Amino acid sequence: MRTATSSWDGIPVIKTGDDYVESLRGRDLDVYLFGDRLVEPVDHPIVRPSINALKMSYDLAIADPELATAHSDLIDAPVNRFLHIVGSPADLVAKNKMQRRMGQLTGTCFQRCAGLDTISVLHSITYDIDAKHGTHYHARYLRFMAEAQRRNIVIGAGMTDPKGDRSKRPHEQADPDLFMRVVKRDAEGLYVRGAKAHMTGGLNSHFICVMPTMNMTKDDTDYAVVGMVPLTAEGLTYIYGRQSCDMRAMEDGDIDAGNARFGGQEVLVVFDDVFIPWEHVLMDGEHEFAQEMVARFTSYHRASYVCKTGLGDVMVGAAASIARQNGADHASHIKDKLVEMTHLNETIYSSAIASSHEATQLESGIFMNDSMLANVCKHNVTRYPYEISRLAQDLAGGLMVTLPSDADFKNPKTGPLLDKYLQGRSNRPVEDRRRMLRLIENMTLGRNAVGYLTESLHGAGSPQAQRIQILRGMEVDKKIDLAERLAGIEADPKDAGE
Ligand SMILES: Cc1cc2nc3c(=O)[nH]c(=O)nc-3n(C[C@H](O)[C@H](O)[C@H](O)COP(=O)(O)OP(=O)(O)OC[C@H]3O[C@@H](n4cnc5c(N)ncnc54)[C@H](O)[C@@H]3O)c2cc1C
Numbered sequence: 117m118r119t120a121t122s123s124w125d126g127i128p129v130i131k132t133g134d135d136y137v138e139s140l141r142g143r144d145l146d147v148y149l150f151g152d153r154l155v156e157p158v159d160h161p162i163v164r165p166s167i168n169a170l171k172m173s174y175d176l177a178i179a180d181p182e183l184a185t186a187h188s189d190l191i192d193a194p195v196n197r198f199l200h201i202v203g204s205p206a207d208l209v210a211k212n213k214m215q216r217r218m219g220q221l222t223g224t225c226f227q228r229c230a231g232l233d234t235i236s237v238l239h240s241i242t243y244d245i246d247a248k249h250g251t252h253y254h255a256r257y258l259r260f261m262a263e264a265q266r267r268n269i270v271i272g273a274g275m276t277d278p279k280g281d282r283s284k285r286p287h288e289q290a291d292p293d294l295f296m297r298v299v300k301r302d303a304e305g306l307y308v309r310g311a312k313a314h315m316t317g318g319l320n321s322h323f324i325c326v327m328p329t330m331n332m333t334k335d336d337t338d339y340a341v342v343g344m345v346p347l348t349a350e351g352l353t354y355i356y357g358r359q360s361c362d363m364r365a366m367e368d369g370d371i372d373a374g375n376a377r378f379g380g381q382e383v384l385v386v387f388d389d390v391f392i393p394w395e396h397v398l399m400d401g402e403h404e405f406a407q408e409m410v411a412r413f414t415s416y417h418r419a420s421y422v423c424k425t426g427l428g429d430v431m432v433g434a435a436a437s438i439a440r441q442n443g444a445d446h447a448s449h450i451k452d453k454l455v456e457m458t459h460l461n462e463t464i465y466s467s468a469i470a471s472s473h474e475a476t477q478l479e480s481g482i483f484m485n486d487s488m489l490a491n492v493c494k495h496n497v498t499r500y501p502y503e504i505s506r507l508a509q510d511l512a513g514g515l516m517v518t519l520p521s522d523a524d525f526k527n528p529k530t531g532p533l534l535d536k537y538l539q540g541r542s543n544r545p546v547e548d549r550r551r552m553l554r555l556i557e558n559m560t561l562g563r564n565a566v567g568y569l570t571e572s573l574h575g576a577g578s579p580q581a582q583r584i585q586i587l588r589g590m591e592v593d594k595k596i597d598l599a600e601r602l603a604g605i606e607a608d609p610k611d612a613g614e
Pocket of ligand 1: 230273274275276278279282283313314315316317382566567570571574575576577578579580581
């Protein structure tokens, strides 16, 4: 992997979902799960649901090309919308609609948004760095993107460093590798050391884009690095993250898993002096751009959390279905709770869609979401899915957490007892009730609660990160001025600009 060209070795042109799954096979990656090296992740029952979820982005592009593909001016051909360089606010709105649909179809994190938002921010940041420093990052970026679109690949976003002591800057950490840094440069490229944490779909990608996780100072220059790394690069180790109830995927039967087909994936990726050829380096030491890069990334990515409204649609449906199966659906408080769930879900949607409609064009030509509305969207997402989940659990009843296992339903003695006593409405099979209870459990306490709840809280930045952005953009002085004018208070010149 000494050249940019050889970085593409083994990555085929992917047309269908099945092609995508095949493209992940036989890569001989150094992957660890439950203490053992995982030779072929693709067929592992814990890994496979996450691949199925990402595969849906390829299937949807074929089933609904208007929603999930777009015309690329770069290669003058239709491309998957997850690789499209947004050319208008309408493109961003279409992206949000696709993300909601993907959430509806999978009920989990389908792992392709962070990569899309990474390529979006790199369009403008590489352009701006070049304008200031006379570098050639933007042309490299465009060449990389053209090949990425031609092959229809998945790009993972490696932004979050382990970060060690949160009160210290990268160069101040006791272990300098707690933030990713450049450890060597030569004529052909540079070498990075460190790790990227919580990487969504890390193992299901073809390239990882490494980039700074926060603002950088002059002393952090070696930490201000952006590069495209193929998953097969030498020196990478992948350690698979556990998810709550993940062992249910190893059991017989598909009921107790809750959502047996689809799941998310997070991986800790360790970079042990990994080489990146210059052609794939998109920032090297321009530390003053790190903060702006993170801010622009979050403008895109915080609106991408609209995907959770697709999961919210599933939650509303699951709550209504279980209420119906329990014979409680006619009660007015049940209908009211479904209304409340829908209201919360659509509130998230409205802030995301508004942020896309209000997108503005940057110097490079790309459009970017309105930052305030994107932050409001993500801040809503840190709260409302929890309330929606609480209401779904309310409607489900306690059986959601006391339901015996599938094996007990199959046992000749206990099975008939359970079928007799766990009956809801008599015209519905007990198995339907079990399936719906397990789905709600899966999304609110189990594997896909990672995607629906905790990712909603911390992904794209913990709640305080949005509050900081809202504080920066809220223009309180202008608002004081509005209020004081109406109140008949004359502006005090001393206060101007405070
Ligand atoms: C499911 C999931 C998927 C994710 N996917 C990706 C991905 O694909 N790519 C990627 O790059 N990242 C990903 N992330 C990472 C995500 O962006 C981080 O979790 C988030 O930025 C918070 O960082 P942290 O987890 O290290 O928590 P911390 O930074 O440790 O935050 C924990 C708490 O401490 C507070 N805190 C942190 N630092 C300070 C400080 N200096 N002063 C005061 N308070 C502080 C925070 O506000 C928060 O309340 C994912 C996370 C999750 C949970």
